[in-house]
Amino acid sequence: MQQTALVPYAHLPRAHHDRQVLTSTVDVFGSAHWLLAERAPRTGGDVPPFDALVVSVHPGGDIELTELSAVRARRPRLDRLPDGGFVVAAPRTRREDDADQVQVFDVLGREISSFGVGDAVDHLLVDASGHIWVGHFDENPEGIRRWSATGRLAWTSDGARIPGLFDCYALNVSRAGAWACAYTDFPLVEIRPDRPGRPVRVWANRIRGAKAVAVHDDRVVFYGGYGEERDRLALGELTETTVEPTGLGLLTLPDGSAPGRRRVVGRGSRIYVQAEPYTAWGMFDLDG
Template sequence: MRAERLTPYARLPRAYHDLDVLHSTVDAFGRAHWLLREQLKPSGPYDAVIVTVADGGSYPTQLSSVLARFPRIDSLPDGGFVVADTRSCGGDDQVQVFDALGRPSWTFRVGDGIEHLLTDESGDLWVGYFDEGVFGDPLSAPGARRWSSTGAPLWEYRPPPGTDWIADCYALNVDRDVTWVYPYTRFPLVEVRGSGPLHARTTQVRGASGVAVRRERVAFFGGYRGRRDQLTLATLTDTSVDTTGTVRLTHPDGTPLPPRRRVVSRGPRLYIQEEPRIEWLVFEIGDS
């Protein structure tokens, strides 16, 4: 099988390597962010720093009184950030919004079991949930939802004809004007565009952890049964996503990827991160 090498994308500056990496992501504008704190683990609210890497430089944003024990982060268009706790079993607000100076502004709840948290260019939050949330919390039950940055519910997944309800949101891609949902159990690729009806397409790919889309071209990353480093290439038709080939993704030097890594899906790009979580690599679907 042909190999496709990832490209280095963003790296945490060395000055911050002695801090704990709590979470990291790449936002809707292509900026990489790391949420960091001192290695001493406090029992209550803690101070943290978000380090942003973009355009060849980096800058920190100090956060105060962070509550999340298992955080997910993303940026907001006004320079602020959203920090959400993956778990919310007790019903408490789990999402904190911080302004551009790192001050906590307000909180709200979006449901237990956050697997994916991605903001779009307008600052809305797209959330995909894993099975414990879907089957344990009414807010998470749709499997994928959209919220405003003030906590107003804007949209929730309702299965289009021929598909099931979401049991686990395996992959979520938030692009400029379209969002793609790839859910368990049947693994359709569902197109969410504005307020129009959902467009579901069948796929033969099972268990992927990331999906990239550029016009009619699609790439799924990962899968079951030894396919964790496999990239499945496909094309969109009106009703299906048809596989055209497979390649193996590798490090930039050609060495294999480890089994444990994180994936952020943004339009035609797959951003991939592994331990110790100080660097992002990228694969992008080209124009041809």
Template sequence: MQKTTALAPYARLPRAYRDHHVLTSTVDAFGRAQWLLTDQAPKDGPYRAYRPYDAAVVTVDDGRFTTTELSALTAHHPRLDTLPDGGFVVADARSRAPERQVQVFDALGRESWTFRVGDAVEHLLTDESGALWTGYFDEGVFGGDELSWAGLRRWGTDGEALWTYDGVAGGEISDCYALNVHRTQAWACAYHHFALLEIRPGRKSGPEVVAWANPVRAAKALAVRGERVAFFGGYGDEHDRLVECELVDGEVRPLVTGRLTRPDGRRIGRRRVVARGPRIHVQEEPYTDWAVLDLGA
């Protein structure tokens, strides 16, 4: 009999906002759940871009919530995260040069900075220092925007390029399938080698990249705690696969393969995932609730 592991409830959008349109949602570096909401879906404008629109960020932290109004957003396919000073980052996953698709807002919701990070952003996660990590899918890596070609990058909140993956340690990235950002460190898995990349901060010459040989293919999220790793997702019927592993002698060694389920034991359907250190956060349609797998629990 296959092992099943149930997610635990984590955060819920307050009932007062349930009739709003959820543009996107995330869990930030400090464990706070965030929803980017509008009264209704923004209307299309020319050149596949939305006309600027207003939105609100609802933040849920340990059952309490706050709301911050943002004005003149431009993202058609928004990605959202927060900054240590209480500000926010909203970026469009798709863009064309010279569009500045990243908008930085202060804690009061006022726009303070705009810049570009390239096309085809699959993952956008800030770390505890405020730096912004971006992982790209194949249309960016093999497209015409050179900012996306590396597959994985780290940026300052003013748009300064802080680090670019060079492919030496774990092979070139064709599509960044999974990204985990915790404190100021990151882990990633990418097509087609799927090596577990550990990006360690702190070196004067830039972060150190360690690659762990990995037999687990196509995971969409990963959690790390010490020498333990869990991979979630896969192709086809393995979309809810959970593989628990250990790190030994430079490689990932699978221990147990099973399924990750909803808190009530049912199979997971269409979802978003956000990975932070030992936690994988999962959110299903209609994207009002977050659940969590915690390796530290």
């Protein structure tokens, strides 16, 4: 099977390697961010608030540091807002109305608001307008939802007629909208809440278990799968109603090795992959 190597994309500056990487992401504008702390939050009981550092590496190579005060999330999710602030969220919550689950910080790292989005958050991605997309795994039936940065529910997959939406396996948030692939039926779904008349389009898809998806024009790629297919790249083309497979391959790290444990982020035509120890991002671009 043909192998495709990730292109090196962004690295955490070595001066910060002595801190614990809590999480990392790549935002909708292509900047990479690492959320760092002196040590990982404890795993049992409530998490005492702690200070954290966000190290941002922008596409041109510039580095930016932002100190966040009184972060409360254990195993946090992170993304950046278009105004330079940050969103930090806890994936698990014991209450649907947990007002401390999502923290919004301004550009100076000060918390300006907080709200709840519900339990079982697998994906949290911010779009170019500053809306926060949340994809839930199967312990929460809410599926996919879009929130304002002030906690107002702006769109929900309820009633969207997405087949078999029990677990949002893959969520790609670009400047134009979002793409998703969900268990159990694994359709490819395009979501554009601001598009009149047809905010959701669905394509039947035979590729199962992908953890990331990227789309460019009428081409699509799915990354990941079950068991031995965890490093699979599955290429396809969009017809009016289906994804037609066009090829299979394997995605490797830039040095040709398998990624092992990894984080993945989908943004438009790109899939970003970060393997342990989570200090570097590699990139695959369907528009490359």
